[in-house]
Amino acid sequence: MIAALGLVALAAVLAGMVPRRRLRCPLGSVLVDGQFCIDVFEGSVLELLPRGRSRPWSPYAPLAPGGRYRARSQRGAVPQGYISQVQARAACAAAGKRLCTETEWSRACRGPTATPWPYGAHYVRGRCNDGRVGPVPRLFGGGDVFHETQMMDPRLNRMPGTLMASGAARRCTNRYGVFDMVGNLHEWVDTVRGGRGVFRGGYYVDVHINGEGCGYATRAHAPTYRDYSIGFRCCANPR
Numbered sequence: 153m154i155a156a157l158g159l160v161a162l163a164a165v166l167a168g169m170v171p172r173r174r175l176r177c178p179l180g181s182v183l184v185d186g187q188f189c190i191d192v193f194e195g196s197v198l199e200l201l202p203r204g205r206s207r208p209w210s211p212y213a214p215l216a217p218g219g220r221y222r223a224r225s226q227r228g229a230v231p232q233g234y235i236s237q238v239q240a241r242a243a244c245a246a247a248g249k250r251l252c253t254e255t256e257w258s259r260a261c262r263g264p265t266a267t268p269w270p271y272g273a274h275y276v277r278g279r280c281n282d283g284r285v286g287p288v289p290r291l292f293g294g295g296d297v298f299h300e301t302q303m304m305d306p307r308l309n310r311m312p313g314t315l316m317a318s319g320a321a322r323r324c325t326n327r328y329g330v331f332d333m334v335g336n337l338h339e340w341v342d343t344v345r346g347g348r349g350v351f352r353g354g355y356y357v358d359v360h361i362n363g364e365g366c367g368y369a370t371r372a373h374a375p376t377y378r379d380y381s382i383g384f385r386c387c388a389n390p391r
Contacts, residue, residue, distance in 0.1 A: 175390035175391065176390060176391050177189035177388065177390055177391075178247070178248060178249060178388050179225075180192055180193065180224065180225030180226060181225060181249075181386070181387075181388060182328055182329050182330065183390055184256070184259060184260050184328055185259075185264075186390070187390075188252075188256050188387055188388070188389060188390065189249075189387060189388040189389070189390050190252060190256065190257075190260045190328075190330060190385065190386075190387045191223075191225035191249075191330075191385040191386050191387070192225055192227070192319075192329060192330055192331060193225045193226060193227055193229070193231070193318035193319055193331055193332065193385070194225075194231035194232075194318050194331075194332050194336060194337055194339065194383050194384070194385050195223045195224065195225060195231060195232055195240070195243065195244075195383060195384045195385050195386060196208070196209075196211055196223075196224055196225075196226060196229040196230065196231055196232050196318070197209045197211075197215070197221040197222065197223055197224065197232050197235075197243050198221065198222045198224060199216075199219060199220070199221055200219075200220040200221060200222055200246065206222065209221060209232070210306075211229075211230040211231060211232045211233060211309070211315075212230075212233070212234075212306045212307075212309050212310055213234065213306050214234040214235075214304055214306075214378065215232075215234070215235060215239050220242075220246065221239070221242070221243045221246065222243060222246040222247050223240075223243040223244050223246065223247040223249065223384070223386050224247065225318075225385065225386070226318065227318055227319040227331075228317050228318060228319065228320075229317060229318050230309075230315060230317050230318070231315070231317075231318050231332075231336065231337050231383045232383055232384070233309050233315065233337055233379075233380045233381065233382060233383050234304060234306075234378050234379065234380055234382070235340070235378055235382060235383060235384060236340075236349075236375060236376045236377060236378040236382075237251070237340045237344075237349035237351075237375040237376075237377075237384075238375050238376055239378070240340045240383075240384035241340075241342065243384070243386075244384070244386035244387075247386060248388065249386035249387060249388040250342065250386060250387055250388065251340060251341055251342035251384065251386065251387065252341050252342060252385065252386070252387035253341065253342055253343070253387070254341045254342075254343050254350060254352070254369075256387050257333075257339070257341045257352050257353075257387075258352070258366055258367075260328055260330050260333065261326075261330070261333040261334065261352070261353065261365075261366035262326075262366045263326030263327055263328055264326070264327050264328065265327075267326075267366075268364055268365050268366055268367060269334060269364075269365040269366060270324060270325060270326040270330070270333050270334055270365070270366065271323060271324065271325070271326065275359075275360075275364065275365065279321070279323050279324055280321050280323075280324035280332065280334045280335035280336065280359070281315075281316045281320070281321045281324065281332065281335040281336045281356045282334065282335035282336075282354060282355075282356055282357070282358070282359045283356075283357075283359075284313050284314060284356045284357050285313065285357070286357045287308040287309070287311045287314050287380070288302055288303060288308065288380075290311065291305065291307060291308060291311065300379075303379040303380055303381075304378070304379060304380065305380070308380040309380050314356055315336065315337065315356060316332075316336055316356070318331060318332060318336075319331045319332070321335070321336070324336075333352075333353050333366065334353050334354055334359050334365045334366060334368070335353070335354055335355060335356055335359050336355065336356055336383070337353075337355050337356070337381060337382060337383030338351040338352065338353060338354065338355045338370065338381055338382045338383065339351055339352050339353050339382075339383055339384050339385055340382065340383075340384040344375055345371065347374060348371050348372060348373060348374060348375075349371075349373060349374065349375040349377070350369055350370065350371050351369075351370050351373075351382055352366075352368060352369050352370075353365075353366070353368050354368040355381040355382075356381075357381070
């Protein structure tokens with residue numbers, strides 16, 4: 153019995169001496185509470201070409217029908233708008249990642265202290281890229297202009313005072329180190345309810361109408377819907 157107890161104690165000591173394997177995330181993403189990886193920046197895309205080649209795709213242009221694209225997370229890149237949930241999911245998969253679940257997205261947005269805004273408990277105008285004047289009426293005038301043709305116009309996110317490069321709003325972050333989860337572009341998550349996809353976080357015009365900050369969620373559109381205001385970011389399982 154004594155010998156057996158000694159062996160158990162020795163095994164416990166040796167187990168404590170074995171270092172735990174460090175979990176790793178894909179390039180451009182960070183580990184959240186040891187459970188999942190999320191991209192630091194909103195997604196931009198590369199167009200995939202034959203023979204393993206690729207080239208940057210304009211973030212101001214809708215993805216081409218039948219095209220193949222790979223997501224990337226890169227500071228200073230203009231994030232991709234005009235993207236559907238279906239297209240965002242495929243771009244994440246091509247990068248060896250996936251769209252975030254709503255729970256993952258919300259947790260990363262709120263930060264370690266679970267605040268309503270990435271930067272704290274209360275809204276601060278201009279901390280993120282938000283509160284801008286909508287580009288659709290500016291470009292097309294007043295009246296009934298919110299239709300597919302107008303909302304897919306490549307000029308919209310090029311207009312002054314609209315979309316910013318990833319990470320340019322330097323204080324729109326939290327202790328996890330993710331940027332632009334509120335404002336800049338809405339972000340698709342991997343949720344479909346009643347045939348409707350979900351995007352989160354608001355965009356550069358509005359971060360209040362469908363919820364406040366990290367609680368903002370739009371659930372009104374099909375997974376194939378896209379317009380100038382919607383982007384994405386990817387998550388992954390750590391390795």
